Amino acid sequence: MKAGKAVGIMRDGKAVRGFNTPSKVIDIYDEIFPTAAKAVGLPLDDINASPIARWGTVPEHENLEEDNFIFTTFKWNVHTQGRSGHWKYHAEIVHTNPVFMHPDTGKALGLQEGDEVKLDVFRPKGNTYRGGEGGVMGSFNNHVRFLKGMHPKVVACSHHAGHWEHGAVGRSVNKITDPAKDGISKEVKDTDVPNRIWWSKDRGGIGGGVAINDALPINPCPLVGGQNWYDNVCKVSKV
Numbered sequence: 001m002k003a004g005k006a007v008g009i010m011r012d013g014k015a016v017r018g019f020n021t022p023s024k025v026i027d028i029y030d031e032i033f034p035t036a037a038k039a040v041g042l043p044l045d046d047i048n049a050s051p052i053a054r055w056g057t058v059p060e061h062e063n064l065e066e067d068n069f070i071f072t073t074f075k076w077n078v079h080t081q082g083r084s085g086h087w088k089y090h091a092e093i094v095h096t097n098p099v100f101m102h103p104d105t106g107k108a109l110g111l112q113e114g115d116e117v118k119l120d121v122f123r124p125k126g127n128t129y130r131g132g133e134g135g136v137m138g139s140f141n142n143h144v145r146f147l148k149g150m151h152p153k154v155v156a157c158s159h160h161a162g163h164w165e166h167g168a169v170g171r172s173v174n175k176i177t178d179p180a181k182d183g184i185s186k187e188v189k190d191t192d193v194p195n196r197i198w199w200s201k202d203r204g205g206i207g208g209g210v211a212i213n214d215a216l217p218i219n220p221c222p223l224v225g226g227q228n229w230y231d232n233v234c235k236v237s238k239v
Contacts, residue, residue, distance in 0.1 A: 005022075006018075006022065006023055006024045007024070008024055009024045009025060028052060028053065029051050029052045030051055031051050032051075033048070033049055033050060033051050033223070034049050034050075034051055036049075036223050037049030037222075037223065040222065040223065042127055042222050042223065043127065046126075046127050046222065048127070048221070048222045048223050049223075058126075058231045059124070059125035059126035059131075060122070060124050060125040060126070060231070060232075060233045061231065061233070064153065064233065067235055067236075068122075068233050068234065068235055069101075069105070069153055069154060069155045069233070069234055069235070069236055070151075070153055070154045070155070070231065070232070070233060071119065071121060071154075071155055071156075071157070071232045071233065071234040072154060072155075072156045072229070072230040072231070072232070073156065073157055073158060073159045073212065073216070073229050073230065074156060074158050074159075075158055075159065075160055076093075076094045076158055076160060078090045078093045078094055079094060079158075079160040080160075081159065081160055082159060082160050082161075082163070082213070084160065085160060085161065085163040085166045085169070085170035085208070086163075086166040086167045086169045086170040087169070088169045088190070088192065091169050091170070091172070091199075092199070094158075094160075094161075095161065095172055095199045095206070095207075095208055095209065096161055096172075096199070096206045096207060096208060096209040097142070097157050097158040097159070097160065097161040097162065097209040097210060097212070098142060098143050098144060098145040098157070099117060099119065099142045099143070099144045099145070099155055099156070099157045099236075100144075100145055100146075100147050100150055100155065100156045100157070101144060101145075101146060101147070101150055101154075101155045101156075101236075102146065102147065102148065102150040102151065102152045102154075103146040103147075103148060104152055105150070105152050105153075105155070106144060106146050109236060109237075109238060110238060111144055111238055113144060113145055113146050114143055114144070114145075115143065115144055115238060115239075116141055116142070116143050116144075116238075116239040117141065117142065117143070117144055117236050117237065117238055117239060118139055118140070118141050118236070118237050118238075118239050119139060119140055119141075119142070119155070119157075119215065119234045119235070119236055120136040120138075120139045120234055120235045120237070121136065121137050121138050121139065121215045121216060121217065121232055121233070121234045122135075122136060122137055122217075122232070122233050122234065122235075123135075123137045123217045123219075124217060124219045124228070124231070124232070124233075127222050128219055128220060128221075128222060128228075129217075129218050129219065129220055130217070130218075137215065137216075137217045138214055138215030138216065138217070139215055140210050140211070140212050140214075140215045141210065141239055142157060142209075142210045142212075143206075155234065155236060157210075157212055159212055159213060159229075160209075161208055161209025161210065161211075162208060162209040162210040162211030162212065163208060163211070164211070168193045168197065169193065169197065170208070171208055172197060172199055172200045172201070172205070172207050172208030172209075173197065173200050173202065173208075174193065174194055174195060174196075174197050174200050174202060174203065175193070175194075216229065216232060217232065219231075219232070
C-alpha cells in the first residue's frame with residue numbers, strides 16, 4: 001500500500017504489480033454496483049444491482065409470444081453506422097437494408113423473399129426508460145430476405161440506410177444537386193451521379209433502404225446509460 005492505495009500484490013512471496021484495478025486483482029465482487037443502484041433508485045433485486053456477475057434473461061424475451069420476434073440491428077463492414085451513406089463506392093456494395101429472417105419463419109408468416117412486411121416495435125420491459133409501457137413504440141415497412149443462419153425467433157435489419165439527406169448517393173437517386181438551391185459549387189460535380197446509381201428506384205433498382213431509428217425505443221442500461229440496440233421485440237406482419 002502507498003498513501004492508502006494498493007500499488008501491488010504478493011504472489012508466491014514476491015511483490016508484483018498486479019492488474020490495473022483499484023485492488024490490483026481481478027474483482028468478481030464489487031459493491032459499486034449496489035451503491036450505484038441506490039443512487040439512481042434502481043431496486044437492489046435488479047440484476048444490474050448485483051455486486052457479482054449474474055446471468056439473466058432479457059425481461060421482454062421471457063415467454064415471448066408466438067407472433068413476436070427479437071429484433072436486432074447491425075452495421076455492414078463497408079459502412080460506418082448511418083454516416084457513410086454518401087460514400088459512392090461503399091453504397092454501391094451495400095445500399096439497402098432488408099429485414100433478414102430464417103426461411104422457416106418466412107414460411108410460417110406466409111412470406112416469399114422480397115415481400116413487403118411491417119415491423120411493429122414494442123418498448124422494453126424491466127427497469128429502464130418507460131419500461132413496460134404497452135402499445136407499439138414505432139413501425140416501419142421493408143422487404144424481407146431469407147438467411148438460413150438466422151435464429152427462427154430473430155429478425156435483423158441494418159441501420160445505415162434509408163437516408164433522405166446525404167446527397168444523391170445517400171438518397172439513392174440519379175439527380176445532380178442544384179447549386180443555386182442547395183448552395184453547392186458548380187465546380188463540384190460527379191459525372192457518375194446522373195446515370196450510374198443503378199440501384200435507384202427510377203432505374204428499376206431496390207432503392208436506398210428504410211430508416212429504422214425512429215422505430216426503436218430509447219432503452220438505456222440502468223446504471224451506465226448505454227443504448228440497447230439488439231434486444232428489442234417486434235411483431236412482423238405481411239403488407
